[in-house]
Amino acid sequence: MSGVVVVGVDGSASSLAAVEAAAREARLRGAGLRVVHAFIWPAMHVPLGPSPLGPAEGGLRNMADRLVADAVERARAVEPEVEVGHEVVTGEPLTVLEAQSRAAELVVVGSRGMGGFVGLLVGSTAVHLAAYGRCPVLVVREQPSAEGPIVLGVDGSTAGGAAVDFAFAEAELRKAPLVALHAWTTWNAPMPAPKDPSMPYASPPGALAGEEERLLSEALAGxxxxxxxxxxxxxxxxxxxxxxxxxxxxxxxxxxTGARGRGGFAGLLLGSVSQALLHHAHCPVVVVRGADARH
Incomplete structure (x- = not known):
């Protein structure tokens, strides 16, 4: 066994779906699975044990232990061969999961947790972890299909190379076809060099489309x-x-998708395309940061 897949749980239906996806990812990789719950209540300075007037199994700490135990049981039911560990870590979810991502192959979270507000399509933990996680982050939006291809968004940027590597490796693990998709408009396509220097702004018909096809081929070649x-x-x-x-x-x-693309603004860790996918994609989404992810 090599490496570990981490899944964040909070007792929500969304996080249990993430547990199932994480267990499958761990099995594909021959990795272990670590179920992690961020236990924020000690920072709130509230009683953690059972109430003197309530049942002995009550209290916030026992509740945390139960929801982790339920998640472990769900993982083992989905993938009995996967070695499953668990941990309750004091802290808020983003800080805890970002720390866990430093030594993980993959972190998996649900799209919305127990704290999700009605009307929000994706929770703040998922969005922020995709931006700050030190390894690829899988956000489980809808029930994943066992069929269909893996879709890879390619923009030709240096930062996007890590997403290309991840998508090919994932396609091989899943034995799935890969659709490498590159979208362009006349506003974001780099202008090809003119054949006639006397007409620097003229391009023959189809020149832009040809350049974009070449960009995609070069991004995938290795x-x-x-x-x-x-x-x-x-x-x-x-x-x-x-x-x-x-x-x-x-x-x-x-x-x-990569975290930031060719048109990303300096200082932004998560681009508009990756954010749009986290909110509106019809399947799970993996956001892969570039070479800075482990630093």
């Missing part, structure tokens, strides 16, 4: 050599990236 068994569809779309990936997610079992 991984296609390392993972020759992965069947890859190159899909270049003239249109908005967010809309194209959300639409592709309807038939996918997983969408993989």
């Amino acid at each position: 991984c296609q050599e390392r993972y020759p068994g992965v069947v890859v569809e190159h899909r270049v779309v003239h249109g908005a990236t967010r809309a194209a990936l959300i639409d592709a997610s309807r038939s996918a079992q997983l969408v993989v």
Whole structure:
């Protein structure tokens, strides 16, 4: 066994769905699974034990232990061969899970937890962890399909290379086809060099589309050599990236994206495309940060 997959739990239905997904990911990787609950109540300076007037099994600490035990039982029911550990860690969820991500292969969370507000499509822990996690973060939005491809959003940026690597490895583990999708518009496509220097702003018909197809091929080239068994569809779309990936997610079992893309603003750890997917994708989403993720 190598490595560990961490799943954050809070007793919600969303976190139990995350436990099932995390157990499957651990089995695919030959990794262990660690069920983690962030126990925030000690910081609130409230009584943690059972009330003198209540049952002995009452109290916040016993409740935390029970919800972790339920999650462990769910994981073992889904993947009996996976070694499952568990931990109740004092602290708030983002801080606890960010610390756990430093030594994990993957962190898995539900899209909304017990503290989710009605009307919000995704919880703050999922969004912030995707931005600050030190390893790839899988957010389980809807019940994952066993069929369909893995969809990879490719923008050709250096930062996006880690997402490309992850998607190919995941496709090989799942024995799934990979759809590498690159969307572009005339506003975000780099202008190709003109063939006639006397006309610096003129491009022949189809030049932009050709450049975008070349960008996609170059972004995938190294991984296609390392993972020759992965069947890859190159899909270049003239249109908005967010809309194209959300639409592709309807038939996918997983969408993989980088945290920030080619158009990201300096200082922002999570880009608009990854945020849109976390809120609106029709399948689980993995957000993969670039080379800075372990620092």
